[in-house]
Amino acid sequence: MSEGLRERKKAETRKALSTAALRLAQQLGPDGVTVEAIAEAAGVSPRTFFNYFGSKEDALLGVNPNETTQLLADLVARPEGEGALEALHGMARRAAARLEAEADDMWARYELAQSHPPLAMRRAARFSEVERVLAEEIARRTGLDVDRDPYPMLAVSTALGAIRVAMAVWHDRGRTCALADAVDETFTLLARGLPSPIPAAGG
Amino acid sequence: MSEGLRERKKAETRKALSTAALRLAQQLGPDGVTVEAIAEAAGVSPRTFFNYFGSKEDALLGVNPNETTQLLADLVARPEGEGALEALHGMARRAAARLEAEADDMWARYELAQSHPPLAMRRAARFSEVERVLAEEIARRTGLDVDRDPYPMLAVSTALGAIRVAMAVWHDRGRTCALADAVDETFTLLARGLPSPIPAAGG
């Protein structure tokens, strides 16, 4: 509703591009796909591709430009009284719920990245892009200086790690649980201070 | 001693290339440097550059091919009785001590990456490359399955985050402390379960 035709078309083109990229990569492998092929499959010129994605990898991973903004918004929305990890956990739950809508897509892209190291690395790098922004919000909440106190960055980096691992778990277990449940699991471990597990008992 | 002329020359060329890359980038910015220029400055052919580094960015960051191996060795060397975080902390301390020898270089490269997002992202991605290998060792120690239990990956991801943050702190504080001290600081916070800090009291 809030958007006009222009915005809708842009969203459609973006989707078409990243979907085409994914499908082609599934068939030919990431290196077998060219930007030209992706553009053609999406019915757009190669030059236009780069109006939407900064790189081929970004299209393959379906990078969303305002994920950062949304994550930050989710964090800011948490009550001020919460501790850092608590708030980040809440943010992660919400993000998981949002992502659940495109679980199939996410699964496929994860699978692709899993078997192609450069993609996996690009994915990891994406997470680090968000770090600073979130750390600034945590710093604000805790009254610390993000450049002098390790706490905010450490809390955020830890939380993002928990999210990454949750996605891995969610994937490796064959999607037998909701992403949000996996998130709860990893954050619970964190909240307990990563207690040394008893070998016999599988978590 | 253990190496012949061949190995020594290779190490020298690698060093020459990454040093040349750094210096040129400091003057012209990462985008102002070409592989050709780096190769020439190092007295080697452009084609040879790629025998040493997989990408221009890797040379700028001074990526070391056996860092992974060393980290793993440091982890394996920890006594079996230690808990996961304890062992990872020990590993990190040792890595920090090793890196201290090239602190100036590390500082310069950190500085460069700090002001050029793509480099910072490549740096972050490097960390994730090590994750799996270390997690497998933690899994072995704890008797867990790295693909089914979140604990090993979570512990490692958390520890690597602590190392990254330690480097950031070490940098942001103007190198007023040893890297190993920063490592101790972040791991101590972790061991305490990231307690919500009292705003007034730093650290």
Place this chain on the structure above:
DNA sequence: TGCAAGCTTGCAGTCAGTGCATCTTTCGCT
């Protein structure tokens, strides 16, 4: 309806990165 802003596109170019064939250097062995 018409102007302005925003997108798309083509063009031309730079440069990273790769496979292959060849030449040179080092190593291990006698």
Place this chain on the structure above:
DNA sequence: AGCGAAAGATGCACTGACTGCAAGCTTGCA
């Protein structure tokens, strides 16, 4: 020393990602 094998360096030719620029369309809005 000296020789054959292994490893490294180099040149060449090529693909394809990515960019800036200067038009052309489309949409939004008055």
